[in-house]
Amino acid sequence: MDAGSSAESDAKSRARLIMDGLKRAGIDLVTTLPDTWISDLIDAADRDPAMTVVRVTREDDGVGVCAGAFLGGRKAALLAQNGGMLLSVNPLAAYAMSHMIPVPMLLVQRGSYDDAQYYQIYKGRATIPVLDAIGIPYHTIDGPEQFYIIEEAVRECFLARIPVALLLTRRAMIGTSKPKDDAGGRPS
């Protein structure tokens, strides 16, 4: 197995571990909108016969679907990038926080030191201040050794009846914190 296929296999293995943590916490429905870093996780959900996958066209719709599922007694989670949470501030602050509806969000944390794109940077800067502003707790997950947080944080989310954001770094999802290239506009 060459290095490339080994890394690919490792990413898929991480995705399965994350999916297992969600399922142990009772999640059987996920709403998804793709991002490169989260594609293996969405693929793992698609392949899991015990998981209902709802593909949304905007992440705030995904928050709404998760909230509606809770009203009917089902546990659902959003899989997206942190920019999707920024899009969803209104329903998160209004429905999830005001109505006390738990919505676990697994968000790849784009725009930090481990990213290499101009257009992602604002997401890295804005995500945590925005979560703080609307009162949503968050945990950064930087590698498989911290995947245990996923199950525990999702359980806490349903106990507390408010959302939680799990911020997944490049290292957690792909296995390296090093950006793939410098094509994002960094001066040479």
Next chain:
Amino acid sequence: MKRDVCAALVKERIDPRALVVCAMGSTGGAWRRQGASQPTYFVSDPMGMALPMALGLALAQPSRDVILLGGDGDFVMSLSALLTVAEANVKRLKIAIFNNGRYESGGGQPLSASGRFSLAAIGRGAGFAWSETVEEATAPDMVSEWMKAEGPALLIFTVDPESFHYPPTGRWAKMEERTLFMQRVLDAP
């Protein structure tokens, strides 16, 4: 058509075990006045979330009809979710929209392209097998057909402009209303 007439047509035909998600404003007022016995979750700000929330409820309660009653202004903020609903293909989600091309609760301002768009055509374009506009003469039969349609179905009531006055603040906070709704759904199914 008057909103209350449309809401009454729904009430007369709704399954006793159905669950209702109802938008705020004029639509919510028309439904409240029917005094229906089915558990109803009245959504609040922000607009545009009623449709995805109804989809989530339908995915959680597949053995019951889930009826969404919405206003046009709210609904056009959630057109993106029509594709999601069409793909999810929930069999028992029924959507009724009260359409007069105005933000009734906001002061009667026109929606964008008011008078030119067709919500039923948008529904068909999104993949809904049943998506129809109804007028007063055919409404009773069409509401019955909509209720029995297989798969997600979209019904557009063409309603008259009406004045709107905000109701006084309710007895329960939204979090408490949510809890009371869930008790009725989950503790006494």
